[in-house]
Amino acid sequence: MQSNAFLLSPPHCSSSSTWYLRHTDFIYRYPNFRLNSYLPKRISIHGVSVPSSSTTSLTYTSLSTYSNSCKWNSNTSKSGRHFEAIKSVHETSPPSSSSSSNSLSQRLELGVLFCLWYVSNIYFNIFNKQVLKVYPYPVTISLIQFAIGTLLVLIMWSFNLYKRPNITKSQLVAIVPLAIVHTMGNLCTNMSLGKVSVSFTHTVKALEPFFSVIISALFLGEVPTIWVLSSLVPVVGGVAMASLTEASFDWVGFWSAMGSNLANQSRNVFSKQFMVKKEESLDNITLFSMITILSFALNVPLTLCMEGVKFSPSFLQSAGLDVRELCVRTLLSGLCFQAHQQIAYMILQRVSPVTHSVGNCVKRVVVIVSSVLFFKTPVSPINSIGTGIALAGVFLYSRVKQINKPKRSE
Incomplete structure (x- = not known):
């Protein structure tokens, strides 16, 4: 079981604003990723327990729940305006x-x-x-x-x-x-x-x-x-x-x-x-x-x-x-x-x-x-x-x- 992490630096945005992914290459390669707001201490993604951080998490979701937009958490500091992309092992596991x-x-x-x-x-x-x-x-x-x-x-x-x-x-x-x-x-x-x-x-x-x-x-x-x-x-x-x-x-x-x-x-x-x-x-x-x-x-x-x-x-x-x-x-x-x-x-x-x-x-x-x-x-x-x-x-x-x-x- 593996999880791949991607660190991206988005532009500055407020907690109520919406930031759309403009990197077409990333969207083309990973169309099923979305940004979620601040998560609790530990979350479970498709049955896999993942530790959360103070930054917003980018989690893999199915096509049916894919969202074209994502919101930034207001608690994110200026120096920590990164989000972690966690690729679920469910991607490699067939249904x-x-x-x-x-x-x-x-x-x-x-x-x-x-x-x-x-x-x-x-x-x-x-x-x-x-x-x-x-x-x-x-x-x-x-x-x-x-x-x-x-x-x-x-x-x-x-x-x-x-x-x-x-x-x-x-x-x-x-x-x-x-x-x-x-x-x-x-x-x-x-x-x-x-x-x-x-x-x-x-x-x-x-x-x-x-x-x-x-x-x-x-x-x-x-x-x-x-x-x-x-x-x-x-x-x-x-x-x-x-x-x-x-x-x-x-x-x-x-x-x-x-x-x-x-x-x-x-x-x-x-x-x-x-x-x-x-x-x-x-x-x-x-x-x-x-x-x-x-x-x-x-x-x-x-x-x-x-x-x-x-x-x-x-x-x-x-x-x-x-x-x-x-x-x-x-x-x-x-x-x-x-x-x-x-x-x-x-x-x-x-x-x-x-x-x-x-x-x-x-x-x-x-x-x-x-x-x-x-x-x-x-x-x-x-x-x-x-x-x-x-x-x-x-x-x-x-x-x-x-x-x-x-x-x-x-």
Whole structure:
């Protein structure tokens, strides 16, 4: 709460005379100010208590009560013919109706972002699975997805859709580990989707809280409470139950999903350490943009070493693939990948990490259900119960984390 004071020296006038403001610049800039006569010891202006003086006060009023004239108090001395202009903090505070409308618009905007986050993630998994079914080269697919994301980031910076950052050398060095684990996380996810069903991949990825607790304890010194550990029991038990009854179970797909959990949670821990350093800290969207560009650079040599050049038109035609359909679906999966990642960071800027975690849990439920319906994945009753228990455990973990903050070891 601030109040700005202006000291003006008016011409001499008697107590009964009226002095009109002749300074057009002042009137133009502050049309809602008026002169009042001598005030008591303390006055309240729009709920703000202001000390009075022996001089006449110039107070901010609404347009409806604006007066074109003002009277000087006869007690004003010759040497003190000044008046104090007090700008009410109400000028910077929106009315209650405006505040409620802003709050409503913010909630609507947040709701739209959550819907876009879920929809983009659903289509990313569907298009990705369709591509990996006929084109089993997950490293190449990861490279293409990072290339599309890099192109979108460069377009965003070139057209000033988002401010281009000035990255220092120390910031770049700190971001490299984030890019490495981000690259490994996306690669492991694609490897898992290529081997098992989408629903099973996301069921295994529900174990993210388990890895989060372990990595946070090792690197951040966060000691989990007994309630946090208890909430992990249904998560682990549910994933184990779903794995034992999964029709498309594959060890490569299972361990790839586990590797994705490890990489993603390591990225979160490194991000926390990065954001703590104010001299290196960046906003979430800029940080993700830099991670995307570096991940693309890291993925180029990795792709050449592991799979070679497998996306040339001649290779695709020799493999008997529909080049046009494959390219369209690959492009769509890359766009959806970048969209759901970018929107996730936008939501994280607007809500708390716990709310974001709960939203991520709901998103996983939506993705599992939609993928089962789209691909008509056979699901046994025990498998469904196991998946439900695991997801319920993730939700419980999020709520417990909100109630019981982790203690940091000294």
